[in-house]
Each structure stands twice: as C-alpha cells, then as structure tokens.
C-alpha cells in the first residue's frame with residue numbers, strides 16, 4: 001500500500017463510510033445511483049465497468065466496501081434480504097453439498113435449510129454447535145462443504161466457538177460461515193477468528209432503523225465460492241435496490257454508537273431482570289451464569305449485544321400477558337433497531353419450534369435505560 005494514512009479503526013470506518021465523497025461536486029455524501037442501464041461506447045465496448053443495474057450498481061458497491069472494511073474481509077456482497085444472502089451462499093456450494101448448521105438458530109433460515117434446501121440437492125444436519133464435539137461428529141469429509149454458526153444465536157443467545165469450528169471445518173475441507181447479525185462487527189469479527197464468510201441480516205443492526213430489508217455476505221478471500229455467490233445473486237435477481245443500499249450506508253455511520261448503547265442497556269436490564277420476581281431465567285451471554293459466558297468473554301469485545309430473552313414465572317400465559325402490558329416497548333418481531341421490541345417468540349415460530357413457550361425475546365434499543373426498566377418491570381409484575 002502506497003498510502004501513508006494510518007489504518008482506520010472501526011468507529012472511523014463506520015462514521016466516515018470509508019471517507020468516500022463525490023469528487024464531481026465535492027459533496028460530503030456520495031450520490032444515490034439509480035440508473036438501471038449504462039451507455040455502450042461507440043466501438044461497442046463497455047469501459048465504465050457497468051452494463052446493467054442487476055449486476056452493476058455503484059451505491060450497492062459503496063455499501064459493500066463499507067461492510068468488507070468493518071468485517072476486515074476481502075470483499076462483500078449485498079442482497080435483497082438476509083435470507084437471500086444465506087440462500088445464495090448455500091446454492092453456491094453446488095448440489096450434493098452437505099451443510100452442518102445449528103439445531104437452534106434463526107427460525108426462517110432453519111426452515112429453509114430443513115424444508116427447501118433438500119429439494120435443491122443440499123443435505124443438512126442440525127447439531128448443537130455450542131459443542132465442538134457435535135460439529136466434529138457431524139462432518140462428512142469430502143461431502144461437508146459448509147459449517148454454519150450463529151453466535152449469539154436466536155433466541156437463547158447460545159455462544160459457539162468460531163475459531164474452534166473453523167479448525168474443524170477446514171480439517172474436513174469445508175468452509176465456515178457465521179451469521180453475525182446479532183454480534184455485528186462492533187463486537188465480533190469472525191473473519192479474524194478463522195471464519196471464511198460472515199453473513200448479516202443487514203435489516204437488523206447494520207441498518208438499525210427498522211426501515212430496510214437487506215442482507216450481506218463478507219468473504220475472507222475472493223475465491224471460487226465468493227465468485228459463484230456473486231453470479232448467483234445476479235442470475236437469481238437477489239439484489240438490493242439502490243435506495244435501500246443508500247439508507248443502509250447512512251445507518252452504518254452510527255453502527256458503533258448504536259451497538260454500544262444497546263449492549264449497555266441490555267447488560268443493565270439483564271442484571272436487574274435476574275432479580276425480578278416475574279422472571280425465572282434471564283438468557284444473556286453477558287451474565288456470568290450464562291452457559292456461554294466465558295467463551296463470549298473471549299470471543300466478543302466491547303459488550304455482549306443488545307439481545308436477551310427472559311422466561312416468565314407463570315409460563316406461557318404469563319409471558320403473553322406481560323407483553324400485553326408494555327407501552328414504551330413495542331410488541332413486534334425483528335431486532336436491532338434503535339427502538340426496543342418485545343416478542344413472545346414461540347407465537348411467531350409456530351409448531352415444531354424449539355423455543356420455550358414461556359420465553360419473551362427482547363431487542364433492546366438505545367432509549368434511556370430507566371424508562372425501559374420502568375415499563376418492563378411493571379409489565380412483568382402483573
């Protein structure tokens with residue numbers, strides 16, 4: 001590198017969106033590129049690198065550059081949703097591939113792996129990925145192409161060992177992908193721990209304002225798999241629209257502030273909820289009694305995230321009744337926005353869900369923690 005600029009840290013990368021400006025106007029914010037098609041040169045060539053808007057959009061590329069930098073990856077791809085990012089990666093493995101994934105993970109993706117992936121020639125084994133022995137036992141050397149982790153994982157916030165899983169995957173000739181939606185690059189950078197691919201539902205913390213559906217893959221290296229994922233995105237039309245990419249870039253400028261604020265609020269609420277009579281268990285990796293706490297302590301830095309779950313004393317009915325009594329907290333699914341959400345998780349996952357029926361999932365936002373506590377503690381007190 002010929003630049004004498006010191007390498008920027010994450011907060012600077014995020015706040016400046018890599019420092020990109022519009023050279024034509026000297027505008028501090030790059031323009032939103034909306035064109036769907038580009039002019040061919042008179043000699044019949046395309047020299048701009050752009051042909052058509054499905055594969056080629058500069059605003060999406062700018063967002064990808066930010067995500068690649070935040071994750072310390074070689075490259076990144078944006079998709080129309082988190083699910084389409086994950087699906088593109090699985091399709092890129094090719095038919096016949098075997099995937100090892102968590103038993104308890106983000107529900108819609110688990111459903112895709114179980115219900116849709118087999119018809120596309122993929123086979124899947126779901127194991128308790130918090131236990132490296134279970135991952136190792138599920139590997140089929142030569143056939144297993146991907147180990148999938150989610151950490152912390154929905155909705156119990158279990159922690160899986162990224163470096164340990166990477167070693168197992170690589171020994172068997174497989175890649176390791178990590179759904180890092182809930183950790184975000186602020187708290188964990190899986191590629192620096194040995195993962196090959198990071199996946200995000202950018203709908204959540206990366207965008208952070210509950211107004212964009214988007215997904216991303218970041219790659220440790222540009223290789224045949226990343227190239228195939230890019231081709232599949234264009235071929236299947238799994239793209240992110242330019243306006244959504246623009247909003248996502250804007251949202252990421254405050255990622256570090258939002259994630260730290262949400263983590264601090266969540267840690268304080270987890271501590272207080274542990275002593276609440278309406279709660280039998282608090283699931284938060286920042287609590288010393290959480291099963292994954294020691295590993296989370298080693299693997300995460302700067303906090304344990306904004307997501308936690310509680311199990312209501314009095315079971316399912318009490319959980320649903322408590323959720324009905326909040327006013328500041330919003331009863332809604334999804335997570336990672338600036339506003340706090342509460343959800344009776346089993347109701348949305350439906351039949352077959354491993355989610356305990358008495359569980360309330362909390363996505364803690366960036367509001368004042370005393371306001372959050374007052375509303376939540378009265379709701380749980382009944």
Ligand SMILES: *Cc1c(COP(=O)(O)O)cnc(C)c1O
Pocket residue numbers: 081082083084106108109150154179181182200201202203204213214215335
């Ligand atoms: C929301 C979510 C997804 C799916 O992302 P979409 O943007 O809704 O398609 C995947 N993984 C995790 C952990 C999520 O929270």
